[in-house]
Amino acid sequence: MVVLTKLYGQTSNNFLQFIHLDSFCRENNIPFHSPYFRKYFDQYPALQSYGVNYSKVLMKFFIRTKLYKEFSFVDDTQISAYKNAILTRKRLFCEGWYFSSKETVEKNRSLYQQLFTPNIDQQDFHNKYLKKENNETIIGVHIRRGDYKEFQGGEYYFEDDVYIDKIKQLLNNLNTPHKVIIFTNDDALNKANYTQHFNVLFSENPVHVDHFLMSRCDYLIGPVSSFSLWASYIGETPLFHIRTANDVVTLDKFKICDGNWF
Template identity: 20%
Template structure:
């Protein structure tokens, strides 16, 4: 089996690492466990009751119904996560990288090709793999197994109902729904505030979208973790996101296309919803409406 043995980042980062390794688990026919999904396990029906956050639905006679029907406490989840992380780190430090399990630990910025010879050899050795690193990647496998990944990370009925209600409101009397992710908070410091944009910039980008879609009613689904001043967005049709990180992310996945600063938050929404995404890279950027939405409206 493969075990993700170190946590990286917040929800979007965790989902992408998990998803790439789900794709690899399906490709090689092995089980995957992710105790390092501890903080987010309760968000998804597929992981809510399973301490190990297993993925084994692709294995003969196996299912992901491995829980007891009662969700483990967060204390127990975090204890397992920290224990697995410490064990893998210690094994790597003392040179025990191949016994009793094989540790694959990536340096910062180092990427591991999940279809490469080295990783394939490690899987085929039959040993349990303890994986520590962010860039375990295979874009091809990720796309090949998209439908299974999407199904595994389906949200609960309550969350979907809230998302559906928000999207129904957004689509009422509108021709195009554009998702807007306004992320600030930690972005004030990240890379020197490079992607920290004020309301004026977001509003200007949104108005430029409307200018490119004459004759169409554009509704903006705006998702942010902070309260926004509506005066800064005067004249724009805005529907607020459902209000939690998960619901906002999955509501963005149901828009026609979305824009926001570089973030795995919108990247995951675009991936799971298979929708276009425009990254806002700088204050000077011009937003161009992606095709086919930029085509003239029918007469």
């Protein structure tokens, strides 16, 4: 049995961490539990019937009394050793970001598409954001500000002119009518910078709704982030990650995320 004792990072990281451990355990018939995943039950009801209900009290007792040592996934060069620990230990309490099971994550994509079906009125959001009046290509754009000003020295923090340039490059490749949906954590975003160039909508919805909408776009553009990776994985949506302001956008550079982040 494997019990995940801590969720790593924010929502999208939580989901990616979950599917790698869960799919590997599933492939090897090992029970897997993630007690803190209860916080997602309201947003994703299918998770309630899934095996994540190991007692948090019991888990904390085992760790506090040192009856079981907490195992940490902290080194991406040790994944083989981590897999061996899961396969050979009767009960493993674990935490950390650097566990990866690429083959099983890709194999079980359809399962996670079901488990992470959001508790929303999909038709209502489709009509509001995704309906195509003139067979438009729908482009989801993730503008990450806030914490990205400092994250890795601001490497993936881009100003509006960069996003506008990348959208225009994609449109030049497509040469079709378009609709742009912008997803951002920037409450002070200058929307006029975008409305003057594009047919654009701005999503101001919770994370689980944004993930759904992004997953239903035709293309996704955004900085390197697990937020757009998750949407691409769950929706099988082509994604272009902006790594530098000088990146050139071509259709062959859009990739569907296979669930892996390194």
